[in-house]
Amino acid sequence: MSIHSAASVKRITTHTLQEMKLRGEKISMLTAYDFSMAKIVDEAGMDILLVGDSASNVMAGHETTLPITLDQMIYHASAVVRAVKRAFVVVDIPFGNYQGNSSEALRSAIRIMKESGAHAVKVEGGAEIKESVLRILSAGVPVMGHLGLTPQSIYKFGTYTVRAREEEEAEKLIEDAKLLEACGCFALVLEKIPAALGKRVAEALTIPVIGIGAGGDVDGQVLVMHDMLGITQEFKPRFLRRYADLQKIMTEAFQSYIADVKSRDFPNSTESY
Numbered sequence: 001m002s003i004h005s006a007a008s009v010k011r012i013t014t015h016t017l018q019e020m021k022l023r024g025e026k027i028s029m030l031t032a033y034d035f036s037m038a039k040i041v042d043e044a045g046m047d048i049l050l051v052g053d054s055a056s057n058v059m060a061g062h063e064t065t066l067p068i069t070l071d072q073m074i075y076h077a078s079a080v081v082r083a084v085k086r087a088f089v090v091v092d093i094p095f096g097n098y099q100g101n102s103s104e105a106l107r108s109a110i111r112i113m114k115e116s117g118a119h120a121v122k123v124e125g126g127a128e129i130k131e132s133v134l135r136i137l138s139a140g141v142p143v144m145g146h147l148g149l150t151p152q153s154i155y156k157f158g159t160y161t162v163r164a165r166e167e168e169e170a171e172k173l174i175e176d177a178k179l180l181e182a183c184g185c186f187a188l189v190l191e192k193i194p195a196a197l198g199k200r201v202a203e204a205l206t207i208p209v210i211g212i213g214a215g216g217d218v219d220g221q222v223l224v225m226h227d228m229l230g231i232t233q234e235f236k237p238r239f240l241r242r243y244a245d246l247q248k249i250m251t252e253a254f255q256s257y258i259a260d261v262k263s264r265d266f267p268n269s270t271e272s273y
Contacts, residue, residue: 012047012088014120014142014186020047020219021208027220029210030228033059033076037225038083046087048210050122050222051077053092053152058226065151066095070108077116090144091118095152098123098132105132109141122189124150126176130183137184145180147173148214149192160237162213164193177201177209189222190214192239213239 020027029048032038033055041049055076056068070093077091091112098105109121120142123129136143148163157163164170174197177188187208190198195215202209202218211218223240226232230245260266 009085011086014088017047017088017187017208021206027208027210029220029222031055031222031224031226032080032083033225035079035083038080041225042084042087047220048222049080049084049087049089051080051089051091051116051118052224053094054224056094058224058232064154065092066154068094070094070097070111074112074115077112077118081117088120089118090120090122091116092122098136099125099129102131102135105129106135106139109136109143110139113141120144120186122146124152126172127179130179133180133183133185142186143184144187144189145177145185146189146191147176147180148190151191160192162192162194164197170194170197173197174201174204177205181205181207190218192237213237 017027027047028045029050030041030046031052031054032041032049033051038049051073053065053068053073055072056062056065059076060068060072062068073091073094077089081089093105093108093112097108105123112118112121121136122144123133123136124146126145126147133143133145149157149160151160154160164173170193173190173193177190180188185207187210188201188205190201190209190211192213195217198209198211198214199217208219210220210222212222224232224235227235227240228243230242230247231250233247257266
């Protein structure tokens, strides 16, 4: 039976994304972690929803992405999948659930696909996770790669600064990108690297390359929803464009509600039974 419902909405697939790259149409991608917000983002026309391990930061309040568990990622992913009718849903495999053990990587990917209904998984790293990537792909699970600044390795880097400024690291990144494509990854995320390098990678690969702080010459862009909506105000990297100031709007709404309750203005007679 087809994965598509009888509804007229045409779902985004890996094939759709490949076609978008071929015709030069940029791919829009945004993080989502819950049903209500994912429904709005999907209906707005977003191409890809990433259930990111950034949920560890914006949903759970952790300093890094490392603490979030596989069970927690599946919980978030399940909520997002239930909301989505068109977008392609990708889920981060969290730290410690795929590195160094390809069997565990496969188990993690299968659990995400079976229990959440997501369409693909995302992993961070290059040559060092090759076996895990191949093992996941062998089960028919689509894999999105992630190179450049890889937040799960933050303690190795020691800083969230731009990666691959030096030629040696840049060459390694290009090598890793080609390796991930050769393994069978359907797309690649590049985070916080020089724009010129992003362009080189996008031109060298046939698969879509989606950037976050990787310049405008890659095949698409991704941002964290809470950052671009202005819900989180502390995070202000150069690559972030704020499309709303929801912190201000929400604070005003909450304060108006408090004032109306305190002054006995809410509820009024029309809001009572």
